[in-house]
Amino acid sequence: AGYIGSWVVRRQLAAGNRVCVYDNLMYGGKSLMGVLGHPNLQLIQGDVRDPAALAEAMRGVDNVVHLAAIVGEAACDKSPDDTRAINFGGTQNVAAAARQNDVQRMIFFSTCSSYGVQDISQLADENTQLNPVSLYAETKIDAEKYLQDSSDGAMAQTIFRPATVHGASARMRFDLIVNHFVRDAYATGKLMIFAPEMWRPLIWVGDPAQAIELALTAEDEVIRDQVFNLGASESNYRKGEIGEIIKEKFIPGLELEYRDTDSDTR
Numbered sequence: 001a002g003y004i005g006s007w008v009v010r011r012q013l014a015a016g017n018r019v020c021v022y023d024n025l026m027y028g029g030k031s032l033m034g035v036l037g038h039p040n041l042q043l044i045q046g047d048v049r050d051p052a053a054l055a056e057a058m059r060g061v062d063n064v065v066h067l068a069a070i071v072g073e074a075a076c077d078k079s080p081d082d083t084r085a086i087n088f089g090g091t092q093n094v095a096a097a098a099r100q101n102d103v104q105r106m107i108f109f110s111t112c113s114s115y116g117v118q119d120i121s122q123l124a125d126e127n128t129q130l131n132p133v134s135l136y137a138e139t140k141i142d143a144e145k146y147l148q149d150s151s152d153g154a155m156a157q158t159i160f161r162p163a164t165v166h167g168a169s170a171r172m173r174f175d176l177i178v179n180h181f182v183r184d185a186y187a188t189g190k191l192m193i194f195a196p197e198m199w200r201p202l203i204w205v206g207d208p209a210q211a212i213e214l215a216l217t218a219e220d221e222v223i224r225d226q227v228f229n230l231g232a233s234e235s236n237y238r239k240g241e242i243g244e245i246i247k248e249k250f251i252p253g254l255e256l257e258y259r260d261t262d263s264d265t266r
Helices: 005-014 051-057 073-078 080-100 135-150 177-188 206-217 239-249
Strands: 019-023 041-045 063-066 105-109 156-162 164-166 190-194 199-204 226-230 236-238 255-259
Touching (some): 019 051, 051 080, 073 080, 080 105, 105 206, 156 206, 177 239, 190 239, 206 226
Parallel strands (some): 063 105, 105 156, 190 255
Protein backbone atom coordinates (compact mmCIF):
# COMPACT_ATOMS: atom_id res chain seq x y z
CA ALA A 1 0.00 0.00 0.00
CA GLY A 2 3.08 2.23 -0.11
CA TYR A 3 4.59 4.70 -2.55
CA ILE A 4 6.06 2.01 -4.85
CA GLY A 5 3.83 -0.85 -3.75
CA SER A 6 0.60 0.78 -4.87
CA TRP A 7 2.08 0.96 -8.38
CA VAL A 8 3.21 -2.67 -8.19
CA VAL A 9 -0.27 -3.84 -7.18
CA ARG A 10 -1.92 -2.12 -10.13
CA ARG A 11 0.62 -3.40 -12.63
CA GLN A 12 0.35 -6.99 -11.39
CA LEU A 13 -3.45 -6.88 -11.43
CA ALA A 14 -3.33 -5.50 -14.97
CA ALA A 15 -1.10 -8.45 -15.93
CA GLY A 16 -3.84 -10.83 -14.74
CA ASN A 17 -2.06 -12.04 -11.61
CA ARG A 18 -3.59 -12.73 -8.21
CA VAL A 19 -2.17 -10.26 -5.69
CA CYS A 20 -2.09 -10.52 -1.91
CA VAL A 21 -1.18 -7.23 -0.23
CA TYR A 22 0.27 -7.62 3.28
CA ASP A 23 0.69 -4.20 4.90
CA ASN A 24 0.32 -2.74 8.39
CA LEU A 25 -1.37 0.30 6.80
CA MET A 26 0.60 2.72 8.96
CA TYR A 27 -0.14 5.36 6.32
CA GLY A 28 -3.68 4.16 5.76
CA GLY A 29 -5.09 2.20 2.85
CA LYS A 30 -6.39 4.99 0.60
CA SER A 31 -3.70 4.17 -1.96
CA LEU A 32 -5.58 0.96 -2.79
CA MET A 33 -9.11 2.35 -2.91
CA GLY A 34 -9.03 2.35 -6.71
CA VAL A 35 -8.55 -1.42 -6.81
CA LEU A 36 -10.38 -2.61 -3.67
CA GLY A 37 -13.00 -5.13 -4.72
CA HIS A 38 -10.92 -6.40 -7.63
CA PRO A 39 -11.55 -10.17 -7.86
CA ASN A 40 -7.80 -10.91 -7.93
CA LEU A 41 -6.89 -8.73 -4.94
CA GLN A 42 -6.64 -9.83 -1.32
CA LEU A 43 -5.72 -7.31 1.40
CA ILE A 44 -4.34 -8.46 4.75
CA GLN A 45 -3.51 -5.94 7.45
CA GLY A 46 -0.40 -7.33 9.11
CA ASP A 47 3.12 -6.49 10.21
CA VAL A 48 6.41 -8.00 9.03
CA ARG A 49 7.39 -8.27 12.71
CA ASP A 50 4.71 -10.99 13.12
CA PRO A 51 6.20 -14.27 11.82
CA ALA A 52 3.03 -16.32 12.35
CA ALA A 53 0.81 -13.88 10.45
CA LEU A 54 3.36 -13.69 7.64
CA ALA A 55 3.50 -17.47 7.30
CA GLU A 56 -0.29 -17.66 7.18
CA ALA A 57 -0.54 -14.88 4.59
CA MET A 58 1.96 -16.62 2.29
CA ARG A 59 0.07 -19.88 1.97
CA GLY A 60 -0.28 -20.68 -1.73
CA VAL A 61 1.87 -17.72 -2.77
CA ASP A 62 4.29 -18.22 -5.69
CA ASN A 63 6.31 -14.99 -5.54
CA VAL A 64 7.05 -12.42 -2.84
CA VAL A 65 7.93 -8.76 -3.44
CA HIS A 66 9.31 -7.41 -0.16
CA LEU A 67 8.89 -3.63 0.04
CA ALA A 68 8.02 -3.15 3.72
CA ALA A 69 10.45 -0.79 5.44
CA ILE A 70 10.95 2.42 7.32
CA VAL A 71 12.39 4.44 4.44
CA GLY A 72 14.68 7.45 4.37
CA GLU A 73 17.22 8.92 6.74
CA ALA A 74 14.84 11.22 8.64
CA ALA A 75 12.22 8.57 9.38
CA CYS A 76 14.84 6.00 10.39
CA ASP A 77 16.68 8.39 12.69
CA LYS A 78 13.39 9.22 14.41
CA SER A 79 12.70 5.58 15.32
CA PRO A 80 15.98 3.61 15.21
CA ASP A 81 14.70 0.58 17.13
CA ASP A 82 11.65 0.22 14.89
CA THR A 83 13.89 0.74 11.86
CA ARG A 84 16.13 -2.19 12.80
CA ALA A 85 13.17 -4.39 13.75
CA ILE A 86 11.32 -3.73 10.50
CA ASN A 87 14.07 -3.27 7.92
CA PHE A 88 16.34 -6.07 9.14
CA GLY A 89 14.25 -8.27 11.44
CA GLY A 90 11.24 -7.97 9.16
CA THR A 91 13.30 -9.14 6.20
CA GLN A 92 14.42 -12.18 8.17
CA ASN A 93 10.76 -12.97 8.94
CA VAL A 94 9.64 -12.48 5.33
CA ALA A 95 12.38 -14.78 4.02
CA ALA A 96 11.62 -17.45 6.65
CA ALA A 97 7.89 -17.40 5.85
CA ALA A 98 8.63 -17.55 2.12
CA ARG A 99 10.87 -20.59 2.52
CA GLN A 100 8.34 -22.25 4.82
CA ASN A 101 5.71 -21.88 2.10
CA ASP A 102 7.96 -22.99 -0.79
CA VAL A 103 7.82 -19.58 -2.50
CA GLN A 104 9.54 -19.73 -5.89
CA ARG A 105 10.95 -16.19 -6.12
CA MET A 106 11.56 -13.35 -3.70
CA ILE A 107 12.42 -9.80 -4.73
CA PHE A 108 13.90 -7.51 -2.08
CA PHE A 109 14.15 -3.74 -2.41
CA SER A 110 17.35 -2.38 -0.93
CA THR A 111 18.61 1.14 -1.75
CA CYS A 112 21.19 3.04 -3.78
CA SER A 113 21.97 4.83 -0.49
CA SER A 114 24.06 1.77 0.33
CA TYR A 115 26.84 3.24 -1.81
CA GLY A 116 26.99 6.30 0.46
CA VAL A 117 30.00 8.50 -0.25
CA GLN A 118 31.91 7.60 -3.41
CA ASP A 119 34.41 9.01 -5.89
CA ILE A 120 32.06 11.02 -8.12
CA SER A 121 34.33 10.54 -11.13
CA GLN A 122 33.29 6.86 -11.20
CA LEU A 123 29.83 5.38 -11.78
CA ALA A 124 28.94 2.87 -9.07
CA ASP A 125 28.05 -0.60 -10.31
CA GLU A 126 26.86 -3.61 -8.35
CA ASN A 127 30.43 -4.53 -7.39
CA THR A 128 31.32 -1.11 -6.00
CA GLN A 129 32.32 -1.16 -2.34
CA LEU A 130 29.34 -0.22 -0.16
CA ASN A 131 29.91 2.76 2.10
CA PRO A 132 26.72 3.59 4.06
CA VAL A 133 26.41 6.90 5.89
CA SER A 134 22.97 6.34 7.45
CA LEU A 135 21.07 3.87 9.62
CA TYR A 136 18.64 3.34 6.75
CA ALA A 137 21.40 2.16 4.42
CA GLU A 138 23.00 0.05 7.15
CA THR A 139 19.78 -1.88 7.79
CA LYS A 140 19.29 -2.48 4.09
CA ILE A 141 22.86 -3.76 3.70
CA ASP A 142 22.42 -6.04 6.71
CA ALA A 143 19.23 -7.39 5.16
CA GLU A 144 20.97 -7.97 1.81
CA LYS A 145 23.78 -9.87 3.52
CA TYR A 146 21.33 -11.98 5.49
CA LEU A 147 19.44 -12.99 2.35
CA GLN A 148 22.65 -13.87 0.53
CA ASP A 149 24.18 -15.78 3.45
CA SER A 150 21.03 -17.73 4.33
CA SER A 151 20.06 -18.74 0.80
CA ASP A 152 19.52 -22.49 0.52
CA GLY A 153 19.10 -22.45 -3.25
CA ALA A 154 15.46 -23.49 -3.22
CA MET A 155 14.08 -19.98 -3.66
CA ALA A 156 15.40 -17.61 -6.32
CA GLN A 157 16.30 -14.29 -4.70
CA THR A 158 16.76 -10.95 -6.46
CA ILE A 159 17.95 -7.74 -4.82
CA PHE A 160 17.25 -4.33 -6.33
CA ARG A 161 19.13 -1.17 -5.33
CA PRO A 162 16.83 1.52 -6.74
CA ALA A 163 17.78 5.10 -7.48
CA THR A 164 15.84 7.85 -5.70
CA VAL A 165 12.23 7.53 -6.81
CA HIS A 166 10.08 10.44 -7.96
CA GLY A 167 6.66 11.11 -9.38
CA ALA A 168 2.99 10.85 -8.47
CA SER A 169 1.66 7.86 -6.57
CA ALA A 170 -1.58 6.93 -4.86
CA ARG A 171 0.45 6.97 -1.60
CA MET A 172 2.33 10.20 -2.13
CA ARG A 173 5.69 11.00 -0.54
CA PHE A 174 7.26 14.45 -0.32
CA ASP A 175 10.49 13.51 1.43
CA LEU A 176 12.09 12.58 -1.91
CA ILE A 177 14.24 15.19 -3.61
CA VAL A 178 12.30 15.80 -6.84
CA ASN A 179 8.92 15.64 -5.12
CA HIS A 180 9.80 18.04 -2.34
CA PHE A 181 11.60 20.40 -4.74
CA VAL A 182 8.47 20.58 -6.92
CA ARG A 183 6.15 21.00 -3.92
CA ASP A 184 8.27 23.75 -2.39
CA ALA A 185 8.69 25.51 -5.73
CA TYR A 186 4.94 25.62 -6.37
CA ALA A 187 4.07 26.54 -2.79
CA THR A 188 6.59 29.34 -2.28
CA GLY A 189 8.00 30.35 -5.66
CA LYS A 190 11.46 29.87 -4.15
CA LEU A 191 13.83 26.95 -3.85
CA MET A 192 16.83 26.66 -1.55
CA ILE A 193 19.27 24.01 -2.82
CA PHE A 194 22.05 22.80 -0.56
CA ALA A 195 25.25 21.50 -2.21
CA PRO A 196 23.93 21.98 -5.78
CA GLU A 197 26.92 20.14 -7.31
CA MET A 198 26.13 16.85 -5.55
CA TRP A 199 24.77 14.01 -7.69
CA ARG A 200 21.45 12.22 -7.28
CA PRO A 201 20.43 9.12 -9.27
CA LEU A 202 16.72 9.26 -10.10
CA ILE A 203 14.02 6.86 -11.28
CA TRP A 204 10.32 7.41 -12.04
CA VAL A 205 8.01 5.64 -9.57
CA GLY A 206 6.38 3.46 -12.22
CA ASP A 207 9.68 1.95 -13.32
CA PRO A 208 10.30 -0.22 -10.22
CA ALA A 209 6.93 -1.87 -10.87
CA GLN A 210 8.07 -2.67 -14.42
CA ALA A 211 11.41 -4.01 -13.12
CA ILE A 212 9.54 -6.27 -10.70
CA GLU A 213 7.41 -7.60 -13.53
CA LEU A 214 10.53 -8.32 -15.58
CA ALA A 215 12.17 -10.11 -12.63
CA LEU A 216 9.07 -12.24 -12.04
CA THR A 217 8.89 -13.34 -15.68
CA ALA A 218 12.61 -13.68 -16.50
CA GLU A 219 14.43 -16.98 -16.86
CA ASP A 220 15.60 -18.31 -13.51
CA GLU A 221 19.31 -18.09 -14.30
CA VAL A 222 18.97 -14.38 -15.14
CA ILE A 223 17.64 -13.29 -11.74
CA ARG A 224 18.65 -15.98 -9.25
CA ASP A 225 20.86 -14.61 -6.45
CA GLN A 226 21.51 -11.43 -8.40
CA VAL A 227 21.88 -7.80 -7.29
CA PHE A 228 20.76 -5.11 -9.75
CA ASN A 229 21.14 -1.36 -9.58
CA LEU A 230 17.81 0.09 -10.70
CA GLY A 231 18.13 3.29 -12.68
CA ALA A 232 19.80 4.72 -15.77
CA SER A 233 22.98 6.71 -16.34
CA GLU A 234 21.05 9.43 -18.18
CA SER A 235 18.87 9.87 -15.08
CA ASN A 236 21.76 10.97 -12.85
CA TYR A 237 21.46 14.69 -12.09
CA ARG A 238 23.20 17.25 -9.94
CA LYS A 239 20.88 18.76 -7.35
CA GLY A 240 21.21 22.19 -8.93
CA GLU A 241 20.18 20.76 -12.30
CA ILE A 242 16.94 19.45 -10.81
CA GLY A 243 16.04 22.96 -9.68
CA GLU A 244 16.94 24.38 -13.08
CA ILE A 245 14.71 21.85 -14.86
CA ILE A 246 11.76 22.74 -12.63
CA LYS A 247 12.30 26.42 -13.41
CA GLU A 248 12.77 25.96 -17.16
CA LYS A 249 9.92 23.51 -17.70
CA PHE A 250 7.28 24.52 -15.19
CA ILE A 251 7.86 27.67 -13.08
CA PRO A 252 9.73 30.34 -15.07
CA GLY A 253 9.61 32.83 -12.20
CA LEU A 254 11.13 30.42 -9.68
CA GLU A 255 13.83 31.94 -7.48
CA LEU A 256 16.77 29.57 -7.04
CA GLU A 257 19.12 30.05 -4.11
CA TYR A 258 22.15 27.91 -3.37
CA ARG A 259 24.16 26.93 -0.31
CA ASP A 260 27.51 25.20 -0.73
CA THR A 261 27.16 22.72 2.13
CA ASP A 262 24.72 19.92 2.98
CA SER A 263 24.66 17.54 5.93
CA ASP A 264 23.63 14.75 3.51
CA THR A 265 26.95 13.72 1.98
CA ARG A 266 25.77 10.87 -0.25
